[in-house]
């Protein structure tokens with residue numbers, strides 16, 4: 001059986017490191033998007049996001065958070081915000097040495113959530 005991207009990247013532990021770098025290294029330093037996270041419990045957010053991304057990459061489904069539409073309700077996220085977040089995800093995966101082809105696969109999964117997340 002073919003290895004999932006989740007396994008290839010090193011499982012949940014490796015993905016947790018990527019997600020931690022994504023928020024603390026990039027998202028929270030970017031003024032385009034950091035106001036959204038002003039009142040967010042980042043520890044909880046990193047936990048949810050790790051489980052969610054793990055599932056999106058073919059790992060076990062342990063995500064028990066809100067639907068994407070519900071999670072982003074009332075935020076009115078615009079294309080510029082969404083694109084900034086996708087770029088940070090790209091740069092986080094690249095930072096940990098994931099190759100561009102695998103990054104493309106991961107990002108196309110995330111990009112498919114665009115309509116569930118934007119303008120809610």
Ligand code: HEM
Pocket residue numbers: 033036037039040041045048049052064065066067071072077081082083085086110113117
């Ligand atoms: C690009 C794809 C995205 C994915 C996969 C994603 C995923 C998630 C997940 C899994 C949660 C947690 C839901 C829960 O707690 O039950 C969440 C919450 C959140 N997301 Fe996103 N998100 C994305 C894009 C964005 C964008 C573009 C923004 C704004 C710039 C954003 C801002 C937030 C905020 C502020 C929260 C709530 C934090 C809180 O509870 O205070 N997200 N997102």
